[in-house]
Amino acid sequence: MFDRRDFLKFIGGGAVGTLATPVIWQGLDDVSIWTQNWPWIPRIDKGNNKNVYVRTTSKLCPSAAGLRVRLVNGRPVRALGDVDHPLSRGGLSALAAAEVQLLYSPARLRRPLKRSDDGTYVAISWDEAQSILTEKLAAAKAQKSLFCLSGDENGTMNEVLSALTARAGSNDFYMMPSDAQSTAAAWRAMGGTGRVGYDFANSDYVLAVGAGVLENWGPVVANRRAWGQARPADGKLAMRVAYAGPMQNNTAAGADLWLPVRPGADTAFLLGLVHELAASGSVPEGFAPLKDLAAKWDAEHAAAVAGIAPASIVRVAKELREAKAPLVIVGSETGQGCPAAPVILGIALNIMLGRLNRDGGMRALPVAAPALEQAMSYDRMMQQDFMAAAAAMAAGKRAAPALFLAYEANPVYAMPAPGVDKLIEDAGFSVSFSCFLDETARRCDLVLPAAMGLERFDDVVTPYGVGEAVYALSVPVARPLFEARAAGDVLLTCAANAEMKLGFSSYLNVLRAKVRRIGGVEWETLLKGECAVTRRVEPVLELALPMQILKEAAQAVPDKPAKGALAVATVTKRAFGTPDSGLPPFATKLVGKDIAGSALTARMNRATAEKAGLREGQMIRLSAGKASIPAKVVLFEGVAQDSVALAAGFGHTDFDSFNDGKGANVMRLFSVVEEPGTGLAVWSCPDVTVAKA
Amino acid sequence: MVIDLDKCTGCGSCMVACQAENNVAPAEDGTNRIKTLNWMTVYQLSNGKTFPEHDTAYLPRPCMQCGKPSCVSVCPVVATAKDENGGIVSQITPRCIGCRYCMASCPYHARYFNWHDPVWPAGMEKTLTPDVSVRPRGVVEKCTFCHHRWQAAKDAAYAQNRDPMKLPEDAYQTACTKACPNGAITFGDVKNPAHKVHQLVKSPNAFRLLERLGTEPQVWYMSRREWVRRLGDNYLNNEITKG
Numbered sequence: 045m046f047d048r049r050d051f052l053k054f055i056g057g058g059a060v061g062t063l064a065t066p067v068i069w070q071g072l073d074d075v076s077i078w079t080q081n082w083p084w085i086p087r088i089d090k091g092n093n094k095n096v097y098v099r100t101t102s103k104l105c106p107s108a109a110g111l112r113v114r115l116v117n118g119r120p121v122r123a124l125g126d127v128d129h130p131l132s133r134g135g136l137s138a139l140a141a142a143e144v145q146l147l148y149s150p151a152r153l154r155r156p157l158k159r160s161d162d163g164t165y166v167a168i169s170w171d172e173a174q175s176i177l178t179e180k181l182a183a184a185k186a187q188k189s190l191f192c193l194s195g196d197e198n199g200t201m202n203e204v205l206s207a208l209t210a211r212a213g214s215n216d217f218y219m220m221p222s223d224a225q226s227t228a229a230a231w232r233a234m235g236g237t238g239r240v241g242y243d244f245a246n247s248d249y250v251l252a253v254g255a256g257v258l259e260n261w262g263p264v265v266a267n268r269r270a271w272g273q274a275r276p277a278d279g280k281l282a283m284r285v286a287y288a289g290p291m292q293n294n295t296a297a298g299a300d301l302w303l304p305v306r307p308g309a310d311t312a313f314l315l316g317l318v319h320e321l322a323a324s325g326s327v328p329e330g331f332a333p334l335k336d337l338a339a340k341w342d343a344e345h346a347a348a349v350a351g352i353a354p355a356s357i358v359r360v361a362k363e364l365r366e367a368k369a370p371l372v373i374v375g376s377e378t379g380q381g382c383p384a385a386p387v388i389l390g391i392a393l394n395i396m397l398g399r400l401n402r403d404g405g406m407r408a409l410p411v412a413a414p415a416l417e418q419a420m421s422y423d424r425m426m427q428q429d430f431m432a433a434a435a436a437m438a439a440g441k442r443a444a445p446a447l448f449l450a451y452e453a454n455p456v457y458a459m460p461a462p463g464v465d466k467l468i469e470d471a472g473f474s475v476s477f478s479c480f481l482d483e484t485a486r487r488c489d490l491v492l493p494a495a496m497g498l499e500r501f502d503d504v505v506t507p508y509g510v511g512e513a514v515y516a517l518s519v520p521v522a523r524p525l526f527e528a529r530a531a532g533d534v535l536l537t538c539a540a541n542a543e544m545k546l547g548f549s550s551y552l553n554v555l556r557a558k559v560r561r562i563g564g565v566e567w568e569t570l571l572k573g574e575c576a577v578t579r580r581v582e583p584v585l586e587l588a589l590p591m592q593i594l595k596e597a598a599q600a601v602p603d604k605p606a607k608g609a610l611a612v613a614t615v616t617k618r619a620f621g622t623p624d625s626g627l628p629p630f631a632t633k634l635v636g637k638d639i640a641g642s643a644l645t646a647r648m649n650r651a652t653a654e655k656a657g658l659r660e661g662q663m664i665r666l667s668a669g670k671a672s673i674p675a676k677v678v679l680f681e682g683v684a685q686d687s688v689a690l691a692a693g694f695g696h697t698d699f700d701s702f703n704d705g706k707g708a709n710v711m712r713l714f715s716v717v718e719e720p721g722t723g724l725a726v727w728s729c730p731d732v733t734v735a736k737a
Numbered sequence: 738m739v740i741d742l743d744k745c746t747g748c749g750s751c752m753v754a755c756q757a758e759n760n761v762a763p764a765e766d767g768t769n770r771i772k773t774l775n776w777m778t779v780y781q782l783s784n785g786k787t788f789p790e791h792d793t794a795y796l797p798r799p800c801m802q803c804g805k806p807s808c809v810s811v812c813p814v815v816a817t818a819k820d821e822n823g824g825i826v827s828q829i830t831p832r833c834i835g836c837r838y839c840m841a842s843c844p845y846h847a848r849y850f851n852w853h854d855p856v857w858p859a860g861m862e863k864t865l866t867p868d869v870s871v872r873p874r875g876v877v878e879k880c881t882f883c884h885h886r887w888q889a890a891k892d893a894a895y896a897q898n899r900d901p902m903k904l905p906e907d908a909y910q911t912a913c914t915k916a917c918p919n920g921a922i923t924f925g926d927v928k929n930p931a932h933k934v935h936q937l938v939k940s941p942n943a944f945r946l947l948e949r950l951g952t953e954p955q956v957w958y959m960s961r962r963e964w965v966r967r968l969g970d971n972y973l974n975n976e977i978t979k980g
Contacts, residue, residue, distance in 0.1 A: 073814075076834045080873035085854055086862035088760065093867050114866075121866045122757055125915055135918025141753040145763070148861035258746045258919075265918045268746070272920035277741040277959050278940045297793050298746040298919070304789055353789070525860070619749045629858060630756055632767030633775055634749035639768055649788040681783070681791035701765050 099573025103497030138619035151700035153493035188213035191445035195453030203419035218430035228426035230387035238582030243511030245270035246404035249367035255375025262509020290613035292682025316346025320361030369404030385597030431725035438463035444470035458623035460714030593721030620693035638691035644707035747795035754916030762855030804953025808839035
């Protein structure tokens with residue numbers, strides 16, 4: 045009989061047997077492996093793979109970082125640094141590092157799209173798209189009404205677009221607003237020749253006001269490389285940086301000194317420095333009126349207005365005086381432009397310090413002649429004021445254009461004023477040449493898929509902020525994906541068909557002509573990834589201080605925020621992309637305290653929060669006039685008093701799953717104002733009121 | 738590896754480069770700390786003071802490749818082991834059964850679990866490098882000091898009849914080291930006097946995280962700022978920091 049004892053023996057025997065046999069354990073091991081080998085998990089190419097490295101320059105990242113792209117069996121897989129490239133010296137910005145993967149972004153435009161009457165988009169063939177574009181160009185020429193907006197910061201595509209505009213009998217070629225334009229406006233107001241360059245790498249003390257020189261300003265990769273090499277981990281520090289801005293951002297984190305100058309008070313801080321430097325030494329010839337203007341801006345007064353300690357101004361002035369090669373760089377936090385007056389003061393400080401056209405100082409760089417006959421000169425391009433034109437058209441002071449063409453630009457997202465939406469709506473026909481189906485493309489009648497920087501021939505001509513004139517080619521590492529095409533070639537073809545010949549049949553030929561204009565370098569050398577560099581400077585013979593502009597700026601420093609209001613400081617990180625690139629899929633993990641869940645964070649220090657009656661984690665609405673955005677309060681002590689820090693680059697509405705539903709677009713709070721004295725259209729964010737949500 | 742915390746500005750280039758080099762899938766919500774895989778993670782540090790005395794720093798944290806790895810001793814299937822030759826703590830993902838014991842054991846939170854199968858947007862899987870296998874769900878992964886680059890450097894040395902265990906400094910560098918524009922990361926063989934790290938680890942400003950746990954991490958940090966060094970361990974208020 046099978047009794048309890050037998051049962052227990054059976055169980056005991058079974059337990060020992062189970063432990064002794066390998067079947068169970070091997071079976072479990074196999075199950076754990078074979079339940080993981082699902083077919084939807086991508087396999088890599090094992091075995092002998094052909095690895096090729098192509099040298100190029102990034103068109104995506106405003107820093108124009110030099111890249112070596114690794115190709116495996118002809119496929120681009122990695123963007124690596126290029127130690128020999130003068131615009132990077134081996135490092136990579138977080139945006140350039142994500143560039144290869146961005147080729148396959150879900151937001152990538154695949155084929156030409158035409159807008160139907162009901163607002164939906166229909167895919168069309170390139171033949172149809174080109175014939176539409178040709179027809180609209182011809183119509184624009186007949187009406188002498190073509191409006192071109194370029195998002196390219198530094199390439200010869202701007203010559204093609206401006207020449208096209210000129211051939212249509214129009215003057216409406218514009219570039220997206222940037223610090224380059226503010227700096228050019230300042231230099232022009234002073235009567236300067238050439239264009240402003242900052243020789244960061246050779247400086248031993250850099251004062252950056254607003255400009256994020258260690259994160260997103262100018263040739264940031266090359267500058268960070270120089271800064272890092274000047275500061276060995278266990279050695280002497282050969283370069284110091286002081287950063288003046290309302291937020292303790294990445295630049296402030298690396299800087300030796302953070303001056304929490306409140307938003308809008310840069311002019312006060314700079315005037316304080318002018319006062320200190322003028323008081324301790326002689327001023328250059330012609331600077332007496334500036335010394336007079338700065339007379340009342342002693343350290344106490346300037347510091348009180350700027351919201352910092354007077355000792356800081358005295359310290360910075362002293363450090364600038366004592367440095368061997370000091371350099372003052374003034375810019376905006378967003379990189380989208382600032383008033384010209386603080387830039388003029390920054391340039392004035394460089395002159396007072398004797399740094400004009402010196403190594404490690406501010407250098408007047410030469411500008412190469414355009415390759416296309418009817419292209420606008422660099423100076424003229426910098427003077428063209430997009431926001432003013434859009435505002436005039438929105439206000440009915442100017443007729444809307446017959447044809448609006450945006451090239452790799454996303455003004456609907458990036459520009460604060462509602463004028464842009466109206467401009468596109470009122471235009472006879474609108475075209476967007478874009479890599480991604482972004483907010484601007486979604487408002488245009490015709491959307492054309494552009495080849496990305498890694499998929500086309502292009503160039504980089506002395507990007508803004510470099511200390512010496514540089515020319516580099518950008519070469520394709522892969523064929524354009526889907527049906528994307530290089531915009532330059534499409535435009536030249538359509539222009540020729542519309543009887544608007546520009547003298548070149550392909551963009552490659554335009555680039556060859558540009559290289560000939562640059563002179564002194566062979567096309568083949570550039571194709572291999574070398575750059576053309578010259579240390580030549582333009583002699584600066586007559587400079588004048590535009591005192592009227594400076595006087596008006598000195599009077600226009602905004603007051604501290606009223607009770608219940610906060611001043612806005614924007615935070616820009618290179619990793620978050622540009623308005624037309626969006627946040628790359630490979631950079632989503634870099635979002636720190638910029639976003640909380642799906643809400644934009646409103647960072648402020650505890651004293652500010654308590655004064656405003658707010659606590660950590662609270663949802664609020666920040667309003668400027670009729671515009672308002674939601675945000676979540678996050679306490680961070682690295683924000684100036686009565687200020688709130690908001691990250692730029694979020695709040696995309698129609699981009700892709702990596703971008704949508706994240707935060708709010710801080711630019712909604714901004715509006716355009718005219719700078720007194722220069723007439724320059726500048727962003728301004730008024731103080732925001734806070735409401736609990 | 739020696740990381741100069743006075744040079745890290747928190748840009749995240751190292752994080753992006755690591756992700757691209759090691760075939761880590763992109764995450765739609767990168768702020769979900771539990772579900773996001775970051776072999777290299779950059780933390781933000783604070784000196785704890787209020788405005789305007791507040792100071793901040795950034796700390797990139799790869800796997801410490803500990804000399805006495807606590808994760809190795811707890812793995813029930815030997816999916817992780819300490820390599821005596823190069824000192825890299827290996828992670829063999831096909832062998833991992835996903836028990837996550839090593840994650841519980843690691844004091845640096847340097848190990849990450851694949852809760853889901855990796856998903857690449859259509860076509861983006863074409864940018865996978867052929868050097869690092871793609872991991873399925875259910876396994877733990879971590880920084881490997883770009884072990885594949887070391888393999889490639891050793892192979893090249895063999896092919897050229899050089900000693901693979903005496904590589905010149907620039908023969909093997911991790912992706913994060915090369916990506917950093919500031920040069921905050923220095924990488925090399927700490928036992929080789931010709932490599933920079935050999936000298937840097939002797940600096941009075943050099944420290945390791947949670948040294949007193951006895952894990953013997955192979956990642957040193959350096960800072961001239963005492964408050965940064967102080968954050969490297971759980972110091973009592975009256976204890977003096979190194980350096």
